[in-house]
Amino acid sequence: xxxxxxxxxxxxxxxxxxxxxxxxxxxxxxxxxxxxxxxxxxxxxxxxxxxxxxxxxxxxxxxxxxxxxxxxxxxxxxxxxxxxxxxxxxxxxxxxxxxxxxxxxxxxxxxxxxxxxxxxxxxxxxxxxxxxxxxxxxxxxxxx
Amino acid sequence: xxxxxxxxxxxxxxxxxxxxxxxxxxxxxxxxxxxxxxxxxxxxxxxxxxxxxxxxxxxxxxxxxxxxxxxxxxxxxxxxxxxxxxxxxxxxxxxxxxxxxxxxxxxxxxxx
Amino acid sequence: xxxxxxxxxxxxxxxxxxxxxxxxxxxxxxxxxxxxxxxxxxxxxxxxxxxxxxxxxxxxxxxxxxxxxxxxxxxxxxxxxxxxxxxxxxxxxxxxxxxxxxxxxxxxxxxxxxxxxxxxxxxxxxxxxxxxxxxxxxxxxxxxxxxxxxxxxxxxxxxxxxxxxxxxxxxxxxxxx
Numbered sequence: 001x002x003x004x005x006x007x008x009x010x011x012x013x014x015x016x017x018x019x020x021x022x023x024x025x026x027x028x029x030x031x032x033x034x035x036x037x038x039x040x041x042x043x044x045x046x047x048x049x050x051x052x053x054x055x056x057x058x059x060x061x062x063x064x065x066x067x068x069x070x071x072x073x074x075x076x077x078x079x080x081x082x083x084x085x086x087x088x089x090x091x092x093x094x095x096x097x098x099x100x101x102x103x104x105x106x107x108x109x110x111x112x113x114x115x116x117x118x119x120x121x122x123x124x125x126x127x128x129x130x131x132x133x134x135x136x137x138x139x140x141x142x143x144x
Numbered sequence: 145x146x147x148x149x150x151x152x153x154x155x156x157x158x159x160x161x162x163x164x165x166x167x168x169x170x171x172x173x174x175x176x177x178x179x180x181x182x183x184x185x186x187x188x189x190x191x192x193x194x195x196x197x198x199x200x201x202x203x204x205x206x207x208x209x210x211x212x213x214x215x216x217x218x219x220x221x222x223x224x225x226x227x228x229x230x231x232x233x234x235x236x237x238x239x240x241x242x243x244x245x246x247x248x249x250x251x252x253x254x255x256x
Numbered sequence: 257x258x259x260x261x262x263x264x265x266x267x268x269x270x271x272x273x274x275x276x277x278x279x280x281x282x283x284x285x286x287x288x289x290x291x292x293x294x295x296x297x298x299x300x301x302x303x304x305x306x307x308x309x310x311x312x313x314x315x316x317x318x319x320x321x322x323x324x325x326x327x328x329x330x331x332x333x334x335x336x337x338x339x340x341x342x343x344x345x346x347x348x349x350x351x352x353x354x355x356x357x358x359x360x361x362x363x364x365x366x367x368x369x370x371x372x373x374x375x376x377x378x379x380x381x382x383x384x385x386x387x388x389x390x391x392x393x394x395x396x397x398x399x400x401x402x403x404x405x406x407x408x409x410x411x412x413x414x415x416x417x418x419x420x421x422x423x424x425x426x427x428x429x430x431x432x433x
Contacts, residue, residue, distance in 0.1 A: 026308070031392035034199065034304035036400075038223050042312040049319060066423075073419065077412055084409065095405040101391035104203055110391035116401045116408075123412055124223060127419045128316060131230045134426040135237070136323030147371050150264040152361050154271055154290075156354050161275040163350045164343065166334040169280050169325065173287050176317070177271050180294050183310075187303050190379075193372035197302040198395035200387055209395065210302045211379045212386075216399035218306055220411040226313050227418030233324045234425040240328045247334050249342075 003056030012054040019047040023121075030117040031110040037120030044121065045128040052132075062133055069130040076123030083112055083119065147188055155181035168236040168246045172229060179225040183218045190214035260300060267293045278335045284321040288314060305396045 003009065026033075027040030052062075087096030102109035158181060161174030190211035198212040236246065243251050267290050274286035291314035298307040369375050376383075382403060386395045390402035400408050 031394050031397045031401075032199075033394065034197070035308055036219075036305065036394070036397050038219055039305070039308040039312060042223070042309065042316060046312055046315060049316065053319075070419070070423070073416070077416060080409065080412060084405070095402075095409075097390060097402050104387055104391065105200070105393050110393075110398075111402075113390065113392045113397055113401045116405070117397070120408070120412065124415065127415050128226065131227070131419055131422050132316070132320065132323075134422050135230060135234055135320055145365060145371060147260065147264070148365050148368070149362070150261075150268065152358070152365075153268060154264075156357065157268065157271045157275060160350055160354075164346045165275065166343070167280075167332045169321075170275060170283065170332065170334075172321075173274055173283055176287055177274070177290065180267075180290055183306075184294055184297060187298055187301050187306060188371065189368065190303075190374055191301040191372055192374060192376075195302065197304050198383070199304075200393040200395070203387070207380075207383050209383055211374050211376050212382060212395040212399055213379050215303045215306055215396050216404065217407075218303075219309060219396060219400060220408060222306070222309050222313050224411055224414050224418075226317055227415045229317060230320055231418045231421045231425075233320060234422045237324055237327065238425055246329070246332070249334075249340070 004054050008054050012050060016047055016051060019043065019050070023047060027117055027121045028107070028114065031113045032105065032107070037117040038124055040117070041121035041124030042128060044125040045132070048125075048129050049132050066130050066133040069126040069133065072126035073123055073130065076119050076121075076126060079119035080116060080123065083115055087112075148185060151181050151185040151188065154184070166248050168239060168248060169233075171248075172232045172236060175232065176225070176229055179221070179229075183221060183225075186214040186218045260297060263293050263297050263300075276335070278332050280325050280330045280332055281322065283332070284318060284325065287321070288318045291317065305394070 023040045023043035023046075025040075026035035026043060027037060030036030030040065057065075084095045087098050088094050090096060090098045097111040097113070099111035099115075101111050108114075155178055158174045158177030161177065162171050165171055165174065190213065192210045195208050195210045198209040198215065239251060240246060245251065270286045270289040270293070274283045274290065277283050277286065291310065295307050295310040295314065298304075298310055382399055383395060386398040387393065390398040392398045392402070
């Protein structure tokens with residue numbers, strides 16, 4: 001996929017770090033403020049998509065990153081199920097909130113909810129990024 | 145009441161696109177419109193006038209919130225909608241590569 | 257609440273344009289207008305979580321639509337042609353169905369509580385127990401990740417399935433020439 005003009009590249013260079021930080025903030029504060037794993041994961045995927053759209057990439061790198069993002073998606077799903085099964089091991093209840101709740105309205109509180117947010121964000125972000133790569137970026141055989 | 149009915153009208157426009165249009169991309173757009181209409185209907189049903197968003201900012205604040213359950217249901221639906229839309233678009237892209245058209249009437253004729 | 261009505265009228269017009277216009281890129285942009293209006297309406301009905309997700313998802317949706325249209329064609333050849341028999345038949349059937357559907361929905365909506373005044377039987381329990389039992393200040397996060405976490409697991413499965421479907425349909429290795 002070709003890149004875009006110099007203006008787009010410069011602005012992307014400036015903005016992409018802020019987008020990443022915003023996405024990570026949304027994920028980590030998902031149990032205190034609006035947002036959470038779904039929103040933050042899609043924002044992270046959007047940052048990666050912006051990078052590909054602005055700078056472009058060659059077919060080999062895209063294929064490699066598609067493979068890696070599907071690995072990350074599976075890891076996110078396994079982490080989510082792992083948290084659920086941990087509750088099953090601790091007290092025989094699937095998806096039990098077994099961690100200590102902490103003080104309310106602090107960053108380290110709410111038991112498993114922040115961990116679930118991180119798992120979901122990895123899963124959603126990697127999944128959407130691999131959908132984008134498969135549909136928009138990777139060259140495939142046009143003649144059937 | 146009128147608010148809910150306008151959501152249903154949006155739903156009917158999406159259904160119109162699915163039933164009567166012959167272009168595959170237009171059919172996918174119809175599905176997307178139906179998803180928006182249903183999500184909006186859920187969020188509107190959960191609304192309470194003069195209430196706050198369901199986020200606790202102080203420990204002992206009065207519980208004057210809108211209904212959080214429709215919001216939780218819709219939150220997962222929005223992301224699923226993106227996945228299903230991408231799946232439908234990839235099917236449409238494959239069909240275009242085979243037949244060089246999005247017209248479903250022509251695709252039916254070119255069979256075999 | 258006048259702004260909600262204005263946005264609903266705007267969305268209805270934009271949705272109609274999206275279904276009827278000849279240029280597919282313009283149709284996708286009209287779809288984006290509908291989606292962003294939905295996001296603004298989520299803010300107006302006090303649902304900031306939904307608004308954030310809707311805005312970002314809308315951007316990705318439009319990118320995917322535009323990518324597909326750039327790879328194929330952006331003219332809808334079926335608009336503006338003479339109507340064939342099956343097309344007219346489908347429109348007639350649809351109008352009858354829409355009429356019955358509107359009547360049925362009108363009677364069903366009268367059973368619902370009025371706008372701005374829902375019955376909150378289950379939700380009041382969730383609001384009361386949210387902070388002490390689950391510990392999160394964001395009640396929506398409490399509901400999707402603690403009280404109803406199994407729903408979220410099912411959602412993750414659906415997303416995984418759609419990703420696998422797209423990857424399988426778009427693969428280039430092992431496809432017969």
